[in-house]
Amino acid sequence: MPNIIVLVKQVPDTNAKIVVSGDRVDLSSVKMVMSPYDEFAVETAMKHKEAAGGEVTALTVGGAGADKILKDAKAIGVDHIVRVEASQEMDSNALQTVLAQAVTELGGEVVYCGKSAADTGAGSTGPGLAERLGWTSVSNVIGATFDGGFSVVTPSGGDHAKMSLSLPAVISCDKGDFKVRKPNVKGIMQAKRAAVDVRSIEVPASSITVVNQSLPPAKPAGKTYEGGAAAAEVANLLRDEANVL
Amino acid sequence: MTQTIVIAEMSNNAVHSSTAELVAAAKTFGGEPTVVVPCVDANQAAGAANMGAGSIIAAKSGAFTHYDAKGWASALDAVVPQGTLITGASPQSKDLAARLAARRGLSVVQDAVAIDGNNITSPVYSGKAMQTVSITGPAVISVRSNVFAPASGGAGEPTIVDTTGDVATSVQEFMARASERLDVAEANIVISGGRGMGSPENFVHLEAIADTIGAAVGASRAAVDTWEAIPHAMQVGQTGKTVNPNLYIAVGISGAIQHLAGMRSSKYIVAINKDADAPIFQHADYGIVATWEEALPVLHDSLKSMMG
Numbered sequence: 166m167p168n169i170i171v172l173v174k175q176v177p178d179t180n181a182k183i184v185v186s187g188d189r190v191d192l193s194s195v196k197m198v199m200s201p202y203d204e205f206a207v208e209t210a211m212k213h214k215e216a217a218g219g220e221v222t223a224l225t226v227g228g229a230g231a232d233k234i235l236k237d238a239k240a241i242g243v244d245h246i247v248r249v250e251a252s253q254e255m256d257s258n259a260l261q262t263v264l265a266q267a268v269t270e271l272g273g274e275v276v277y278c279g280k281s282a283a284d285t286g287a288g289s290t291g292p293g294l295a296e297r298l299g300w301t302s303v304s305n306v307i308g309a310t311f312d313g314g315f316s317v318v319t320p321s322g323g324d325h326a327k328m329s330l331s332l333p334a335v336i337s338c339d340k341g342d343f344k345v346r347k348p349n350v351k352g353i354m355q356a357k358r359a360a361v362d363v364r365s366i367e368v369p370a371s372s373i374t375v376v377n378q379s380l381p382p383a384k385p386a387g388k389t390y391e392g393g394a395a396a397a398e399v400a401n402l403l404r405d406e407a408n409v410l
Numbered sequence: 411m412t413q414t415i416v417i418a419e420m421s422n423n424a425v426h427s428s429t430a431e432l433v434a435a436a437k438t439f440g441g442e443p444t445v446v447v448p449c450v451d452a453n454q455a456a457g458a459a460n461m462g463a464g465s466i467i468a469a470k471s472g473a474f475t476h477y478d479a480k481g482w483a484s485a486l487d488a489v490v491p492q493g494t495l496i497t498g499a500s501p502q503s504k505d506l507a508a509r510l511a512a513r514r515g516l517s518v519v520q521d522a523v524a525i526d527g528n529n530i531t532s533p534v535y536s537g538k539a540m541q542t543v544s545i546t547g548p549a550v551i552s553v554r555s556n557v558f559a560p561a562s563g564g565a566g567e568p569t570i571v572d573t574t575g576d577v578a579t580s581v582q583e584f585m586a587r588a589s590e591r592l593d594v595a596e597a598n599i600v601i602s603g604g605r606g607m608g609s610p611e612n613f614v615h616l617e618a619i620a621d622t623i624g625a626a627v628g629a630s631r632a633a634v635d636t637w638e639a640i641p642h643a644m645q646v647g648q649t650g651k652t653v654n655p656n657l658y659i660a661v662g663i664s665g666a667i668q669h670l671a672g673m674r675s676s677k678y679i680v681a682i683n684k685d686a687d688a689p690i691f692q693h694a695d696y697g698i699v700a701t702w703e704e705a706l707p708v709l710h711d712s713l714k715s716m717m718g
């Protein structure tokens with residue numbers, strides 16, 4: 166029965182307005198939530214447990230403020246909640262090193278995480294952690310099946326590919342076309358009482374440091390074109406000027 | 411000066427033209443970048459000629475048949491020289507960048523849109539802010555497309571190096587993408603139709619574009635009220651859903667205040683309307699005065715060729 170770990174990260178609510186003070190984003194008045202793709206990871210981890218047995222541990226790295234999302238995961242139904250205490254900024258190398266050690270300590274055999282965190286949007290953690298552990302990884306997974314071997318569905322070219330793999334593995338989850346379960350009253354009560362297993366792991370030095378954060382440059386004034394042929398020009402601007410494609 | 415190596419951006423086993431932009435990005439660190447092409451057949455590396463590379467390595471392996479993160483990272487690691495690695499920023503390339511970085515104990519910076527010395531800038535918080543980081547020593551950097559002007563000239567003939575990778579997944583089957591519609595309130599891109607679409611059947615033109623760019627399809631209230639086939643779940647506006655996507659495309663929608671209430675905070679707004687005086691144009695970043703019959707086919711073709 167697999168020992169299942171799901172990585173969760175606390176991020177600003179994606180509807181929140183981002184303000185900058187000085188040369189840093191100021192999150193002091195922003196509501197913090199579980200990163201949206203992590204919700205799909207939690208759901209897929211729970212489905213894995215239902216199909217194959219075992220236990221699910223939600224793992225995060227951060228300060229005590231991050232306990233809230235662990236409790237949210239507990240209310241949804243995970244068995245254990247673990248936080249690696251950390252207060253400093255970490256680059257991908259430092260974070261993945263800490264996570265690899267935590268996963269090893271916990272004896273994880275399969276790790277689920279979101280395809281990227283809503284704050285950085287980087288998507289480095291799943292594949293990077295897998296490499297450090299020497300495991301297989303599949304990213305942008307939109308569904309998983311557990312009967313008759315483990316397989317996942319991921320985009321491939323314009324289509325989807327169903328891939329089979331064996332454990333151990335790290336699976337980074339995109340939004341799938343399934344609903345994620347919500348906590349029930351019993352779950353919320355249990356989560357309130359649940360203790361977070363707080364661990365300390367030595368954090369290696371980072372080779373990347375944040376220099377500054379700023380608001381994006383103001384968008385240019387609107388442009389209007391005559392005639393349908395201009396749609397080609399607009400498509401280019403959407404990609405090159407607006408950067409939204 | 412750090413040696414820089416570009417991992418060619420591949421699309422259907424061919425070198426994608428954006429690789430020349432990655433070479434340009436690599437050149438900001440000085441020196442002559444090496445381009446490494448992951449290929450099954452060394453002929454595929456010919457596409458990297460005249461992209462500004464100092465040298466080209468055709469990394470040849472059966473491991474590159476389908477994308478497999480562990481397989482690609484191990485097969486590339488065996489042939490890619492030490493130094494700073496530059497990759498594209500497609501989902502697959504970002505995944506590869508992260509794996510390669512971890513394999514070499516390096517840090518990774520994703521989605522670079524500017525490189526200034528050792529300072530690298532990327533969007534964060536879904537583009538609501540920009541972050542500049544500084545790297546010390548070699549790193550792996552994924553670079554967004556259409557940021558750097560493509561490099562040209564340089565090496566043409568690749569050196570062929572055989573390599574093997576530790577492929578750990580196997581494709582069971584390919585499936586056509588399910589056309590399950592996204593919810594307008596959750597999508598990063600929304601394309602909405604109004605009464606100007608003429609009939610609910612014409613919404614297929616919006617759906618086709620939505621499928622190309624991963625958008626949700628929305629509607630104005632007039633469209634929902636007029637046509638039974640357009641459900642209220644698609645309605646954007648004061649009595650429908652409020653949306654806040656990166657891109658909102660309004661087609662045949664006049665831009666009544668109640669509609670604006672639901673979408674005006676979208677990061678970018680495109681309007682297609684045959685009436686130059688339609689109020690929607692006052693809120694559009696890009697307005698196209700044309701019928702949708704004229705504009706949508708052009709838009710769809712352009713987007714299709716961009717999405718590759």
Ligand SMILES: Cc1cc2nc3c(=O)[nH]c(=O)nc-3n(C[C@H](O)[C@H](O)[C@H](O)COP(=O)(O)OP(=O)(O)OC[C@H]3O[C@@H](n4cnc5c(N)ncnc54)[C@H](O)[C@@H]3O)c2cc1C
Pocket residue numbers: 603604605606607629630631632633645646647648649650651661662663664665666667668669672682683684685688700701702703
């Ligand atoms: C209390 C209240 C709440 C409301 N809530 C909402 C709401 O939640 N959402 C909402 O959308 N509305 C809402 N409305 C309705 C709103 O006032 C407008 O009536 C509605 O938005 C108009 O929809 P429309 O733009 O599709 O239609 P119209 O106003 O009829 O505009 C159609 C547009 O299509 C253009 N057009 C026609 N043919 C073509 C063509 N071939 N190619 C290109 N363009 C073409 C026309 O030039 C015109 O601008 C509400 C109204 C009230 C009073």
